[in-house]
Amino acid sequence: GAMLALTLNSAAQITINRSDWGNLVGSAFVQARDTTNLNLFSPGNAGANQTWNLAAVGNDSQDTTQILSPANTICAASFPNATMAVGSTQGASYIHDNNSVFELVGICGMLFDTTMTSIPINPPQKIFTFPSTYNTSFAGESRMSLVFPGIPGFADSIKSVSITSFTSLIDGWGTLITPA
Numbered sequence: 001g002a003m004l005a006l007t008l009n010s011a012a013q014i015t016i017n018r019s020d021w022g023n024l025v026g027s028a029f030v031q032a033r034d035t036t037n038l039n040l041f042s043p044g045n046a047g048a049n050q051t052w053n054l055a056a057v058g059n060d061s062q063d064t065t066q067i068l069s070p071a072n073t074i075c076a077a078s079f080p081n082a083t084m085a086v087g088s089t090q091g092a093s094y095i096h097d098n099n100s101v102f103e104l105v106g107i108c109g110m111l112f113d114t115t116m117t118s119i120p121i122n123p124p125q126k127i128f129t130f131p132s133t134y135n136t137s138f139a140g141e142s143r144m145s146l147v148f149p150g151i152p153g154f155a156d157s158i159k160s161v162s163i164t165s166f167t168s169l170i171d172g173w174g175t176l177i178t179p180a
Helices: none
Strands: 028-033 047-053 061-068 084-088 091-097 101-110 116-129 137-149 157-169 172-177
Touching (some): 091 116
Parallel strands (some): 047 172
Antiparallel strands (some): 028 061, 084 091, 091 101, 116 137, 137 157
């Protein structure tokens, strides 16, 4: 008898849910910076079933980001709805996530002197939404406000307001090739 084998290759977009990320608290992410091969870097085309070849990206310097439990940071009480903190025990960015959103709710650190300052972001700045798939998009605006002592004879206090507009569009899916 004869045997016939048929192999079909198919590719399909995926849906990313919060459960796909797992528990991030306790994780460390190493980020590499390429300062010499910038002419080789292109984000590539948008669209379905793309291949992005970033194998030539270099590693000139690295930085490690720690994901902490907010309870283990100095400003935990200022951000009771935070589910994780990015940074250190001396200062951090506070993130809230659930099954529908991953968002920045505030920052905390030393400003101008040795006083720890908490700055809430209201409304929070969305970073990712769940579920996400090809053509998922969101946009919004967030605001941070900081009041600090003024200059005698000029102003009793100074207020700085930062407004951030953000947009996100997942405009492609496919295969990513990295140096690793």
